[in-house]
Amino acid sequence: MKKTFSILSIFTLLIFSGLYINSCGSREDTVNCFPNNPINVSLNLNLPGYNALNYDNGWIYVNEQQSGSRGLIVVRVGDSFKVYDRNAPHICPDTNTTLEVKDNIAILCPKDNTKWILRTGQPESGSKTSLPPKTYPYNYDPMTKVLNIYY
CATH class of the missing domain: 1.20.5 (Single alpha-helices involved in coiled-coils or other helix-helix interfaces)
Structure with missing residues (x-):
């Protein structure tokens, strides 16, 4: 027994x-x-709502259909882009883990104040994680100024 x-x-x-x-x-x-939602977004940078992405360091939140469970942060970095998921990569999602852009230079997790560099996604010194925010691939056509983000 x-x-x-x-x-x-x-x-x-x-x-x-x-x-x-x-x-x-x-x-x-x-x-x-971490939520695994389909990402399929097309942004026409000729439209006023996406104008910030025509300039280096410009960024926007994307909260359209098929942009993940909490949306995306899209940043213009020179001739390319960074596309980050707004879910914190190091903590299970709850009511206070949606990433935010802070002072146009950092990404912040409000739950534990972890910060990442907006342009690179690298954790700032003293961060509680070495994980960068989840990024997604994209295609950009400079002739039409259409940015397609997918996963």
Whole structure:
């Protein structure tokens, strides 16, 4: 009876440990509980709402359909762009983990005040994580000024 109880206890402990690790452990680029939503956004930079993206260091929030669970942050970096997910990459999502742009130079997680450099996505010194915000690929046609973001 004691062997059965011990084996059952160990088995139960392993199951719950595995569930905890899988629900919020680290993956390569985000925590495992990071939402995995389809991204399929097309931005016409000729339109006034996207004008900031025509200039270096310009940025916008994108909250359109198929822009993830909390939207995107799109930043113009020279002739290219950075497209960040607004979910914090290092914490399971809750009511206070939506990333925000701070002072036009940093990305901030309001939950724990972790900051990343807006242009590069690198964590600032003293950050609580080494994970950068999740980024997405894009295609940009400079002739039509259409930016397509996908995942």
